[in-house]
Amino acid sequence: MAHEGLLASGNGRRLDFWFNVKAMPEITKSYEPHEVEKKWYAAWQAARCFAGKAEPGQETYTIVIPPPNVTGILHMGHVLNNTLQDALIRRARLEGKAACWIPGTDHAGIATQTMVEKHLKKSEGKGRRDLGRDAFLERVWSWREEKGDIILKQLRQLGCSCDWDRTHFTMDPGYSRAVLTAFVRLFNKGNIYRGKRMVNWCPVSLTALSDEEVEMRPTKGFITKLKYDLVQPEGEITHLVVETTRPETIPADVALAVHPDDERYKALVGKKVWRPLGERVALPIVADAAVDPVFAAGVLKVTPAHDKVDFEIGQRHRLPVIDALNPDGSMNAEAGPELAGLDRFAARKKATELLRERGSLLEEKPYENNVGYSQRAGVPIEPRLTQQWWLRYPRVEEAKQVVRDGLIQFHPERWSKVYLNWLDNIQDWCISRQLWWGHRIPVWYRKGIDRERLSEADLADPTKVHVSLDGPADPANWDQEEDVLDTWASSWLWPFATLGWPDEREMKAADYAAFYPTTTLATGADIIFFWVARMIMAGLEFTGSDLDKPLEASRRGHAKAEALSPEELRRRIPFRHVYFNGIVRDKQGRKMSKTLGNSPDPLDLIAKYGADGLRFGLLQIAPLGQDVKFDEDRIEGGKNFANKLWNACRFRQMSGPMADNRSLEAILSRLKTTQVDDDDHALLSALLETMTTVGRGFADFEFAGATQRLYGFFWNDFCDWYVEVAKSRIQDPEAQPHVLAVQDLVIREFLLMFAPFAPFITEELWHLLGYGAEGLFLQDARIQTAEQLTAALTAHGLAVDVAASGRVEKLKQFTSLARQLKADQAVAQKRDVTIHVLASDADWADLSAASAKLVRLVGAASLKRTSDKPALPAIVTPLGTLFLDTGIRVDAAAEKIRLGKELDQLRKHVAGTEARLANEAFVSKAPPAVLEGARRQLADQKAKYAEIERLLAAL
């Protein structure tokens, strides 16, 4: 190509792509999205349109993407979430802000490891342990290399304008360093500790889980009622009755517990019972307030190794702990020879049988209770006593404060209550995972040390435990911790780690100073605890003036955090707004899921309806904070709207010569004040109102309102009315340039408003209609506020007359009623009818002025004034009584029925309004404007009533 090479433009963009898009044929008959989408996305990228770059002093708008799982593929939830973000970021660009949307992916520890393991099993029949840690991790990395970018590529197809040069991955070297830095800092501050505690154990993934990863589900099972015989009968009492849903854990029982105030059992506390299963051992009866005396018989079997409450009771009474389960959920030797080796569910059945055989079982009945499931693996978790790393959350109070005080705003606001409630009841976070894929915890143990017995003092002793980013200088003497960190313990740093934190040079390169705090976070409320709350705490902990402090500020100690000033809080919050988008559900209201197969593939939808159609259609049905019931018809509606826009622009192109559209100023100077009519005023009023509504929609995150207004304005106000009435004006050589200028203005402003929702078609039309000077994109234009446009119009001598809308509205009604009458007379398609109007001078003046438009719109040969009541089908309009001459004899009987019906309806309305006005209380208390309105309404109704009566009489 002759034009190869770099052509500098004002902002230094590559322009060599331009020659491919410049010479366009005339607009085609229908909009074909695919080529357009491909072309413009490539052009935007070549020109680096999405680069987040802030000029000094420029207002910024930053969004960090909720990083999808690196193994993920695009689903409808992503489409909604990312379309919202793209709309926000594109709007910000049009408002002249330095917009920066940072993309990336999450390594998603459990999900990814499980996926690769499954794949390995299937293709090679091997488990991860067959390969060993290093070899397995290599496999995961190569999986990531191969598939990790799929979802990001899919986002491009959707039109997302992320700054791809800023793409991050939570396992990238820089990001990993951030994660480890956070760990080391919190460790040094004393927020991180190691402890043997009850955790939620997933027997499938073989790792601990945080409380948030456990989902409570009502589960149907059985409850077994059984007896524990007293070692020495106490009077008539020979045994205690216990009910349990987990008989397989009886061999791990170490006591029975009763409530201390329970009179039934007071005498028994301190006595012993025989364990009915497993080794025959005498178990003590203890009194503990944690026992619910109302549940069953008020006796609890205490199994410290397999229940959190039981564990605590055991601690209080210094009871031993017997663990009868293997990590994978099967029973071990402690369970006794009958149960050992069985899976926990098989063991449960077997245990019941054994109890029955031995006469200990009193009853077995169906029972439903809440069971904790591993969110990821979908199996019941086991409470399990293990050594784990725990985090005492930092900055909890400040995290509440910033939301309570509105420094961070939630949309919809009600989620702040959920957030605050969680923070009020916050529990320490189990951050270690027994996985391989993740950030390995930067802790090294001196070789030979007994890890099970490390005390808090040992953790602070650098000769025993080493904690640092780079590890000990003498690695041969140390063993690194095997566990990795919870995935969320890396993604909670996302808003600032993606801006280079904690590396000063990286931060400078990423322009942290300009882009942090970020502006808006768009996400689902389902991860409010997992992610949103934790990001807020992390931001408050790690950013702001703490950036200046050296990393290894102190050796481990319990440093008391100083209070943060309001300015400091403002510097540290990770975002100012959190927009919670709804969940996309299917038509029946079910969550979309792979297993149900009710989730359409977004790429199929893009192929069918175009990216713009998908985006616009989806946002139209996504009200603030409400779940979205997906309806493919709406997406089709989005496509149809794109086609409507396309054709309106096509018609503009066909209507007359294109003039200078390259700037707002150029278009405004083509308006002719002498040619401005009511339709212009009404259209411009509607445009200004739309600009206000759309602007407010963005500010309030009310996208459904904005998209609906755009739809209504363009389709109804512009296409159905203005373009139609303008068809006659365009024939007039005097008026034509003006009318086309109005259209050019409205289309321009519409494209700017619509572009954030439908970036592709708007860009294409922007160029086809010559709005962009060569080398510039739509995003290089600045969107106007309604006030700015009003001022600009006024400066060109066009003061928009809002009252014109009322006059146009009457003409619309006249037209509609005329069509209605024609349809009623079965001559809807005839265009040679004559319309006679009995009208006042004023009304006739309006009608005759619009005569050319009206006959065209109605489909009539002519519009004439009459002074009597011809015996013709008639209808009362706001501009007089309209008579339709079809040239056919009038069916007087049918007319009488038709008018009679209308009269009946009208009579009801008149009666209603009269009753209202007859109400003394209404007249005395209603505001004058309302009263006046009611009076005028009554007068209109009565006049119309009288007119119809006269028409009837004339028949």
Add this chain to the structure above:
RNA sequence: GGACCUUUAGCUCAGUUGGUUAGAGCGUUUCCUUGACAUGGAAAAGGUCACUGGUUCGAGUCCAGUAAGGUCCA
């Protein structure tokens, strides 16, 4: 058990601070291929705004309660 959300036309949803005869899209019925668009145009039918009570001159809108469905926490 606690908190929150939803309930408006056959379907999916709007309805701003209470104020004329409650709107849109899809679907349905009828008519129209008149040179932007049949992915379109015109017209029509279709709603006791979940229920009960209250506040008010006036309630889809505010308050209380009930019912159904849903979500989160325990």
